[in-house]
Amino acid sequence: MTNERRVLVHPDKSTLAGAVAARFITKVLDLLDVQETVHVVLTGGSMGGAVLEAVRSSPAHKSVDWQRVHFWWGDERWVPSGDDDRNDLQSREALLDALQLPEEHIHPFPASDSGLSLDEAADAYATELAAYGAEGLPHPVFDIVFLGVGPDGHIASLFPHRSGIQVIDRPVIPVRESPKPPPERLSLTRPVINSAQRVWLVLAGADKASALGLALAGASRDEVPVAGIKGRRRTVFFVDQDAAAEVPDALIARDY
Incomplete structure:
Protein backbone atom coordinates (compact mmCIF):
# COMPACT_ATOMS: atom_id res chain seq x y z
CA MET A 1 0.00 0.00 0.00
CA THR A 2 1.42 3.37 -0.99
CA ASN A 3 0.85 6.65 0.78
CA GLU A 4 1.35 9.64 -1.46
CA ARG A 5 0.91 13.34 -0.81
CA ARG A 6 0.40 15.50 -3.87
CA VAL A 7 -0.44 19.09 -4.71
CA LEU A 8 -2.35 19.61 -7.95
CA VAL A 9 -2.68 23.22 -9.09
CA HIS A 10 -5.48 24.57 -11.28
CA PRO A 11 -5.77 28.05 -12.81
CA ASP A 12 -8.89 29.24 -11.01
CA LYS A 13 -11.79 28.17 -8.77
CA SER A 14 -14.09 27.12 -11.60
CA THR A 15 -11.47 24.93 -13.25
CA LEU A 16 -10.56 23.51 -9.85
CA ALA A 17 -14.16 22.52 -9.03
CA GLY A 18 -14.64 20.89 -12.43
CA ALA A 19 -11.39 18.95 -12.22
CA VAL A 20 -12.13 17.61 -8.73
CA ALA A 21 -15.67 16.66 -9.79
CA ALA A 22 -14.34 14.74 -12.80
CA ARG A 23 -11.81 12.86 -10.67
CA PHE A 24 -14.47 12.08 -8.10
CA ILE A 25 -16.82 10.57 -10.66
CA THR A 26 -14.01 8.51 -12.17
CA LYS A 27 -12.79 7.28 -8.80
CA VAL A 28 -16.27 6.26 -7.61
CA LEU A 29 -16.80 4.34 -10.85
CA ASP A 30 -13.46 2.56 -10.37
CA LEU A 31 -14.25 1.70 -6.76
CA LEU A 32 -17.69 0.35 -7.55
CA ASP A 33 -16.09 -2.02 -10.05
CA VAL A 34 -14.25 -3.77 -7.23
CA GLN A 35 -16.42 -3.31 -4.12
CA GLU A 36 -20.09 -3.36 -3.26
CA THR A 37 -20.41 0.04 -1.60
CA VAL A 38 -18.47 3.28 -1.36
CA HIS A 39 -18.37 5.59 1.68
CA VAL A 40 -17.67 9.29 1.12
CA VAL A 41 -17.27 12.10 3.64
CA LEU A 42 -18.38 15.53 2.41
CA THR A 43 -17.37 19.01 3.50
CA GLY A 44 -19.08 22.38 3.54
CA GLY A 45 -17.78 25.74 2.41
CA SER A 46 -17.83 27.42 -0.96
CA MET A 47 -15.51 24.93 -2.66
CA GLY A 48 -17.26 21.93 -1.12
CA GLY A 49 -20.51 23.11 -2.64
CA ALA A 50 -18.88 24.08 -5.95
CA VAL A 51 -17.43 20.59 -6.40
CA LEU A 52 -20.81 18.93 -5.79
CA GLU A 53 -22.53 21.33 -8.18
CA ALA A 54 -19.91 20.46 -10.80
CA VAL A 55 -20.61 16.74 -10.25
CA ARG A 56 -24.32 17.34 -10.80
CA SER A 57 -23.62 19.40 -13.94
CA SER A 58 -21.42 16.71 -15.48
CA PRO A 59 -23.25 14.26 -17.78
CA ALA A 60 -20.76 11.61 -16.60
CA HIS A 61 -22.38 11.49 -13.15
CA LYS A 62 -25.30 9.58 -14.67
CA SER A 63 -23.03 6.59 -15.28
CA VAL A 64 -22.50 6.09 -11.52
CA ASP A 65 -24.71 3.71 -9.52
CA TRP A 66 -25.22 6.20 -6.69
CA GLN A 67 -27.55 3.76 -4.96
CA ARG A 68 -24.39 2.02 -3.71
CA VAL A 69 -22.77 5.14 -2.26
CA HIS A 70 -23.08 6.36 1.33
CA PHE A 71 -22.51 10.01 2.23
CA TRP A 72 -21.29 11.30 5.59
CA TRP A 73 -19.96 14.67 6.80
CA GLY A 74 -16.72 15.68 8.46
CA ASP A 75 -18.36 18.26 10.67
CA GLU A 76 -21.57 20.17 11.19
CA ARG A 77 -22.78 23.37 12.76
CA TRP A 78 -25.05 22.96 15.77
CA VAL A 79 -28.08 24.72 14.27
CA PRO A 80 -31.64 23.53 13.52
CA SER A 81 -32.38 21.12 10.68
CA LEU A 95 -26.08 17.32 -5.51
CA LEU A 96 -27.65 14.74 -3.22
CA ASP A 97 -31.30 15.62 -3.85
CA ALA A 98 -30.71 15.17 -7.58
CA LEU A 99 -29.33 11.65 -7.07
CA GLN A 100 -32.54 10.28 -5.50
CA LEU A 101 -30.55 8.26 -2.99
CA PRO A 102 -32.06 5.93 -0.40
CA GLU A 103 -32.44 8.12 2.67
CA GLU A 104 -30.56 5.53 4.73
CA HIS A 105 -27.49 6.22 2.58
CA ILE A 106 -27.37 9.85 3.73
CA HIS A 107 -25.88 10.23 7.20
CA PRO A 108 -26.22 13.80 8.52
CA PHE A 109 -25.15 14.85 11.98
CA PRO A 110 -28.05 15.46 14.39
CA ALA A 126 -20.59 7.76 16.82
CA THR A 127 -23.27 5.07 17.10
CA GLU A 128 -24.29 5.67 13.49
CA LEU A 129 -20.68 5.33 12.38
CA ALA A 130 -20.25 2.12 14.38
CA ALA A 131 -23.28 0.57 12.68
CA TYR A 132 -21.24 0.63 9.46
CA GLY A 133 -17.92 -0.24 11.07
CA ALA A 134 -15.48 -2.38 9.11
CA GLU A 135 -11.98 -3.84 9.49
CA GLY A 136 -12.31 -3.71 13.25
CA LEU A 137 -12.88 0.05 13.23
CA PRO A 138 -15.74 1.87 15.01
CA HIS A 139 -16.63 3.52 11.70
CA PRO A 140 -16.72 2.68 7.99
CA VAL A 141 -13.60 2.46 5.89
CA PHE A 142 -14.04 5.78 4.13
CA ASP A 143 -12.98 5.64 0.50
CA ILE A 144 -12.77 9.42 0.05
CA VAL A 145 -12.83 12.17 2.65
CA PHE A 146 -13.29 15.68 1.28
CA LEU A 147 -11.94 18.51 3.44
CA GLY A 148 -11.78 22.23 3.16
CA VAL A 149 -9.03 24.17 4.89
CA GLY A 150 -9.50 27.47 6.71
CA PRO A 151 -7.04 30.37 6.49
CA ASP A 152 -5.91 29.36 9.99
CA GLY A 153 -5.28 25.78 8.82
CA HIS A 154 -8.33 24.23 10.50
CA ILE A 155 -10.02 21.20 8.97
CA VAL A 167 -8.46 13.75 20.60
CA ILE A 168 -7.70 10.15 19.63
CA ASP A 169 -9.98 8.09 21.88
CA ARG A 170 -13.35 8.81 20.26
CA PRO A 171 -14.61 9.21 16.69
CA VAL A 172 -16.84 12.27 17.19
CA VAL A 192 -11.18 8.84 11.82
CA ILE A 193 -10.16 11.24 9.06
CA ASN A 194 -6.69 9.72 8.78
CA SER A 195 -8.12 6.20 8.54
CA ALA A 196 -9.64 7.08 5.17
CA GLN A 197 -8.17 5.51 2.07
CA ARG A 198 -7.98 8.91 0.37
CA VAL A 199 -8.13 12.42 1.76
CA TRP A 200 -8.89 15.10 -0.82
CA LEU A 201 -8.37 18.66 0.39
CA VAL A 202 -9.81 21.38 -1.85
CA LEU A 203 -8.45 24.92 -1.35
CA ALA A 204 -8.93 28.14 -3.26
CA GLY A 205 -7.89 31.72 -2.66
CA ALA A 206 -4.81 33.62 -1.56
CA ASP A 207 -5.96 33.53 2.07
CA LYS A 208 -5.28 29.77 2.10
CA ALA A 209 -1.70 30.02 0.79
CA SER A 210 0.01 30.45 4.16
CA ALA A 211 -1.79 27.51 5.81
CA LEU A 212 -0.99 25.24 2.88
CA GLY A 213 2.64 26.29 2.79
CA LEU A 214 3.04 25.74 6.54
CA ALA A 215 1.34 22.33 6.41
CA LEU A 216 3.61 21.10 3.64
CA ALA A 217 6.66 22.49 5.45
CA GLY A 218 5.95 20.27 8.46
CA ALA A 219 4.23 22.64 10.85
CA SER A 220 2.82 21.27 14.11
CA ARG A 221 -0.70 19.91 13.85
CA ASP A 222 -1.58 21.88 16.99
CA GLU A 223 -0.54 25.10 15.24
CA VAL A 224 -1.85 24.16 11.79
CA PRO A 225 -4.30 21.24 12.09
CA VAL A 226 -4.21 20.35 8.39
CA ALA A 227 -0.54 19.43 8.88
CA GLY A 228 -1.72 16.38 10.86
CA ILE A 229 -3.94 15.00 8.10
CA LYS A 230 -2.86 12.15 5.86
CA GLY A 231 -4.94 9.42 4.21
CA ARG A 232 -3.88 5.78 4.25
CA ARG A 233 -3.31 5.53 0.51
CA ARG A 234 -3.18 9.06 -0.77
CA THR A 235 -3.52 12.66 0.30
CA VAL A 236 -4.20 15.16 -2.47
CA PHE A 237 -4.32 18.93 -2.17
CA PHE A 238 -6.42 20.23 -5.05
CA VAL A 239 -5.72 23.97 -5.17
CA ASP A 240 -6.06 27.00 -7.38
CA GLN A 241 -3.11 29.17 -8.41
CA ASP A 242 -3.69 31.67 -5.62
CA ALA A 243 -3.70 29.04 -2.86
CA ALA A 244 -0.49 27.52 -4.29
CA ALA A 245 1.52 30.74 -3.92
CA GLU A 246 3.69 29.39 -1.07
CA VAL A 247 4.06 25.79 -2.29
CA PRO A 248 7.59 24.95 -3.49
CA ASP A 249 7.69 23.87 -7.13
CA ALA A 250 9.23 20.55 -6.08
CA LEU A 251 6.03 19.61 -4.23
CA ILE A 252 3.65 20.33 -7.10
CA ALA A 253 2.61 17.21 -8.98
CA ARG A 254 2.37 17.35 -12.74
CA ASP A 255 -0.35 14.73 -12.90
CA TYR A 256 -2.64 12.74 -10.62
Whole structure:
Protein backbone atom coordinates (compact mmCIF):
# COMPACT_ATOMS: atom_id res chain seq x y z
CA MET A 1 0.00 0.00 0.00
CA THR A 2 1.42 3.37 -0.99
CA ASN A 3 0.85 6.65 0.78
CA GLU A 4 1.35 9.64 -1.46
CA ARG A 5 0.91 13.34 -0.81
CA ARG A 6 0.40 15.50 -3.87
CA VAL A 7 -0.44 19.09 -4.71
CA LEU A 8 -2.35 19.61 -7.95
CA VAL A 9 -2.68 23.22 -9.09
CA HIS A 10 -5.48 24.57 -11.28
CA PRO A 11 -5.77 28.05 -12.81
CA ASP A 12 -8.89 29.24 -11.01
CA LYS A 13 -11.79 28.17 -8.77
CA SER A 14 -14.09 27.12 -11.60
CA THR A 15 -11.47 24.93 -13.25
CA LEU A 16 -10.56 23.51 -9.85
CA ALA A 17 -14.16 22.52 -9.03
CA GLY A 18 -14.64 20.89 -12.43
CA ALA A 19 -11.39 18.95 -12.22
CA VAL A 20 -12.13 17.61 -8.73
CA ALA A 21 -15.67 16.66 -9.79
CA ALA A 22 -14.34 14.74 -12.80
CA ARG A 23 -11.81 12.86 -10.67
CA PHE A 24 -14.47 12.08 -8.10
CA ILE A 25 -16.82 10.57 -10.66
CA THR A 26 -14.01 8.51 -12.17
CA LYS A 27 -12.79 7.28 -8.80
CA VAL A 28 -16.27 6.26 -7.61
CA LEU A 29 -16.80 4.34 -10.85
CA ASP A 30 -13.46 2.56 -10.37
CA LEU A 31 -14.25 1.70 -6.76
CA LEU A 32 -17.69 0.35 -7.55
CA ASP A 33 -16.09 -2.02 -10.05
CA VAL A 34 -14.25 -3.77 -7.23
CA GLN A 35 -16.42 -3.31 -4.12
CA GLU A 36 -20.09 -3.36 -3.26
CA THR A 37 -20.41 0.04 -1.60
CA VAL A 38 -18.47 3.28 -1.36
CA HIS A 39 -18.37 5.59 1.68
CA VAL A 40 -17.67 9.29 1.12
CA VAL A 41 -17.27 12.10 3.64
CA LEU A 42 -18.38 15.53 2.41
CA THR A 43 -17.37 19.01 3.50
CA GLY A 44 -19.08 22.38 3.54
CA GLY A 45 -17.78 25.74 2.41
CA SER A 46 -17.83 27.42 -0.96
CA MET A 47 -15.51 24.93 -2.66
CA GLY A 48 -17.26 21.93 -1.12
CA GLY A 49 -20.51 23.11 -2.64
CA ALA A 50 -18.88 24.08 -5.95
CA VAL A 51 -17.43 20.59 -6.40
CA LEU A 52 -20.81 18.93 -5.79
CA GLU A 53 -22.53 21.33 -8.18
CA ALA A 54 -19.91 20.46 -10.80
CA VAL A 55 -20.61 16.74 -10.25
CA ARG A 56 -24.32 17.34 -10.80
CA SER A 57 -23.62 19.40 -13.94
CA SER A 58 -21.42 16.71 -15.48
CA PRO A 59 -23.25 14.26 -17.78
CA ALA A 60 -20.76 11.61 -16.60
CA HIS A 61 -22.38 11.49 -13.15
CA LYS A 62 -25.30 9.58 -14.67
CA SER A 63 -23.03 6.59 -15.28
CA VAL A 64 -22.50 6.09 -11.52
CA ASP A 65 -24.71 3.71 -9.52
CA TRP A 66 -25.22 6.20 -6.69
CA GLN A 67 -27.55 3.76 -4.96
CA ARG A 68 -24.39 2.02 -3.71
CA VAL A 69 -22.77 5.14 -2.26
CA HIS A 70 -23.08 6.36 1.33
CA PHE A 71 -22.51 10.01 2.23
CA TRP A 72 -21.29 11.30 5.59
CA TRP A 73 -19.96 14.67 6.80
CA GLY A 74 -16.72 15.68 8.46
CA ASP A 75 -18.36 18.26 10.67
CA GLU A 76 -21.57 20.17 11.19
CA ARG A 77 -22.78 23.37 12.76
CA TRP A 78 -25.05 22.96 15.77
CA VAL A 79 -28.08 24.72 14.27
CA PRO A 80 -31.64 23.53 13.52
CA SER A 81 -32.38 21.12 10.68
CA GLY A 82 -33.03 23.00 7.47
CA ASP A 83 -30.92 25.95 8.57
CA ASP A 84 -28.92 27.51 5.73
CA ASP A 85 -25.74 27.15 7.80
CA ARG A 86 -25.93 23.35 7.82
CA ASN A 87 -23.41 21.54 5.62
CA ASP A 88 -25.83 18.72 4.90
CA LEU A 89 -28.42 21.16 3.48
CA GLN A 90 -25.81 22.67 1.20
CA SER A 91 -24.79 19.21 -0.01
CA ARG A 92 -28.37 18.15 -0.61
CA GLU A 93 -29.14 21.24 -2.65
CA ALA A 94 -25.90 21.03 -4.62
CA LEU A 95 -26.08 17.32 -5.51
CA LEU A 96 -27.65 14.74 -3.22
CA ASP A 97 -31.30 15.62 -3.85
CA ALA A 98 -30.71 15.17 -7.58
CA LEU A 99 -29.33 11.65 -7.07
CA GLN A 100 -32.54 10.28 -5.50
CA LEU A 101 -30.55 8.26 -2.99
CA PRO A 102 -32.06 5.93 -0.40
CA GLU A 103 -32.44 8.12 2.67
CA GLU A 104 -30.56 5.53 4.73
CA HIS A 105 -27.49 6.22 2.58
CA ILE A 106 -27.37 9.85 3.73
CA HIS A 107 -25.88 10.23 7.20
CA PRO A 108 -26.22 13.80 8.52
CA PHE A 109 -25.15 14.85 11.98
CA PRO A 110 -28.05 15.46 14.39
CA ALA A 111 -29.42 19.01 14.43
CA SER A 112 -29.88 21.31 17.41
CA ASP A 113 -33.66 20.75 17.25
CA SER A 114 -33.28 16.96 17.39
CA GLY A 115 -34.07 16.83 21.10
CA LEU A 116 -30.48 15.83 21.89
CA SER A 117 -27.84 17.78 23.76
CA LEU A 118 -24.59 18.53 21.94
CA ASP A 119 -22.82 15.70 23.79
CA GLU A 120 -25.67 13.28 23.10
CA ALA A 121 -25.55 14.25 19.43
CA ALA A 122 -21.84 13.41 19.27
CA ASP A 123 -22.55 10.02 20.84
CA ALA A 124 -25.45 9.43 18.44
CA TYR A 125 -23.26 10.06 15.39
CA ALA A 126 -20.59 7.76 16.82
CA THR A 127 -23.27 5.07 17.10
CA GLU A 128 -24.29 5.67 13.49
CA LEU A 129 -20.68 5.33 12.38
CA ALA A 130 -20.25 2.12 14.38
CA ALA A 131 -23.28 0.57 12.68
CA TYR A 132 -21.24 0.63 9.46
CA GLY A 133 -17.92 -0.24 11.07
CA ALA A 134 -15.48 -2.38 9.11
CA GLU A 135 -11.98 -3.84 9.49
CA GLY A 136 -12.31 -3.71 13.25
CA LEU A 137 -12.88 0.05 13.23
CA PRO A 138 -15.74 1.87 15.01
CA HIS A 139 -16.63 3.52 11.70
CA PRO A 140 -16.72 2.68 7.99
CA VAL A 141 -13.60 2.46 5.89
CA PHE A 142 -14.04 5.78 4.13
CA ASP A 143 -12.98 5.64 0.50
CA ILE A 144 -12.77 9.42 0.05
CA VAL A 145 -12.83 12.17 2.65
CA PHE A 146 -13.29 15.68 1.28
CA LEU A 147 -11.94 18.51 3.44
CA GLY A 148 -11.78 22.23 3.16
CA VAL A 149 -9.03 24.17 4.89
CA GLY A 150 -9.50 27.47 6.71
CA PRO A 151 -7.04 30.37 6.49
CA ASP A 152 -5.91 29.36 9.99
CA GLY A 153 -5.28 25.78 8.82
CA HIS A 154 -8.33 24.23 10.50
CA ILE A 155 -10.02 21.20 8.97
CA ALA A 156 -13.53 19.98 9.77
CA SER A 157 -14.13 21.77 13.11
CA LEU A 158 -10.67 21.01 14.48
CA PHE A 159 -9.07 24.40 15.14
CA PRO A 160 -5.54 25.55 16.01
CA HIS A 161 -4.63 25.71 19.68
CA ARG A 162 -7.74 23.74 20.65
CA SER A 163 -7.91 20.27 22.13
CA GLY A 164 -10.04 18.80 19.33
CA ILE A 165 -7.10 18.03 17.03
CA GLN A 166 -5.50 16.03 19.88
CA VAL A 167 -8.46 13.75 20.60
CA ILE A 168 -7.70 10.15 19.63
CA ASP A 169 -9.98 8.09 21.88
CA ARG A 170 -13.35 8.81 20.26
CA PRO A 171 -14.61 9.21 16.69
CA VAL A 172 -16.84 12.27 17.19
CA ILE A 173 -16.47 15.28 19.46
CA PRO A 174 -18.70 18.17 20.49
CA VAL A 175 -17.06 21.52 19.77
CA ARG A 176 -17.76 24.53 21.98
CA GLU A 177 -16.51 28.10 21.77
CA SER A 178 -15.45 27.68 18.17
CA PRO A 179 -13.37 30.66 16.99
CA LYS A 180 -15.52 30.65 13.87
CA PRO A 181 -19.30 31.04 14.28
CA PRO A 182 -21.49 29.34 15.19
CA PRO A 183 -19.72 28.51 18.47
CA GLU A 184 -21.13 24.99 18.85
CA ARG A 185 -20.40 22.23 16.34
CA LEU A 186 -19.84 18.51 15.87
CA SER A 187 -16.75 17.05 14.24
CA LEU A 188 -15.05 13.81 13.30
CA THR A 189 -11.70 13.41 15.00
CA ARG A 190 -8.27 13.17 13.40
CA PRO A 191 -7.90 9.36 13.69
CA VAL A 192 -11.18 8.84 11.82
CA ILE A 193 -10.16 11.24 9.06
CA ASN A 194 -6.69 9.72 8.78
CA SER A 195 -8.12 6.20 8.54
CA ALA A 196 -9.64 7.08 5.17
CA GLN A 197 -8.17 5.51 2.07
CA ARG A 198 -7.98 8.91 0.37
CA VAL A 199 -8.13 12.42 1.76
CA TRP A 200 -8.89 15.10 -0.82
CA LEU A 201 -8.37 18.66 0.39
CA VAL A 202 -9.81 21.38 -1.85
CA LEU A 203 -8.45 24.92 -1.35
CA ALA A 204 -8.93 28.14 -3.26
CA GLY A 205 -7.89 31.72 -2.66
CA ALA A 206 -4.81 33.62 -1.56
CA ASP A 207 -5.96 33.53 2.07
CA LYS A 208 -5.28 29.77 2.10
CA ALA A 209 -1.70 30.02 0.79
CA SER A 210 0.01 30.45 4.16
CA ALA A 211 -1.79 27.51 5.81
CA LEU A 212 -0.99 25.24 2.88
CA GLY A 213 2.64 26.29 2.79
CA LEU A 214 3.04 25.74 6.54
CA ALA A 215 1.34 22.33 6.41
CA LEU A 216 3.61 21.10 3.64
CA ALA A 217 6.66 22.49 5.45
CA GLY A 218 5.95 20.27 8.46
CA ALA A 219 4.23 22.64 10.85
CA SER A 220 2.82 21.27 14.11
CA ARG A 221 -0.70 19.91 13.85
CA ASP A 222 -1.58 21.88 16.99
CA GLU A 223 -0.54 25.10 15.24
CA VAL A 224 -1.85 24.16 11.79
CA PRO A 225 -4.30 21.24 12.09
CA VAL A 226 -4.21 20.35 8.39
CA ALA A 227 -0.54 19.43 8.88
CA GLY A 228 -1.72 16.38 10.86
CA ILE A 229 -3.94 15.00 8.10
CA LYS A 230 -2.86 12.15 5.86
CA GLY A 231 -4.94 9.42 4.21
CA ARG A 232 -3.88 5.78 4.25
CA ARG A 233 -3.31 5.53 0.51
CA ARG A 234 -3.18 9.06 -0.77
CA THR A 235 -3.52 12.66 0.30
CA VAL A 236 -4.20 15.16 -2.47
CA PHE A 237 -4.32 18.93 -2.17
CA PHE A 238 -6.42 20.23 -5.05
CA VAL A 239 -5.72 23.97 -5.17
CA ASP A 240 -6.06 27.00 -7.38
CA GLN A 241 -3.11 29.17 -8.41
CA ASP A 242 -3.69 31.67 -5.62
CA ALA A 243 -3.70 29.04 -2.86
CA ALA A 244 -0.49 27.52 -4.29
CA ALA A 245 1.52 30.74 -3.92
CA GLU A 246 3.69 29.39 -1.07
CA VAL A 247 4.06 25.79 -2.29
CA PRO A 248 7.59 24.95 -3.49
CA ASP A 249 7.69 23.87 -7.13
CA ALA A 250 9.23 20.55 -6.08
CA LEU A 251 6.03 19.61 -4.23
CA ILE A 252 3.65 20.33 -7.10
CA ALA A 253 2.61 17.21 -8.98
CA ARG A 254 2.37 17.35 -12.74
CA ASP A 255 -0.35 14.73 -12.90
CA TYR A 256 -2.64 12.74 -10.62
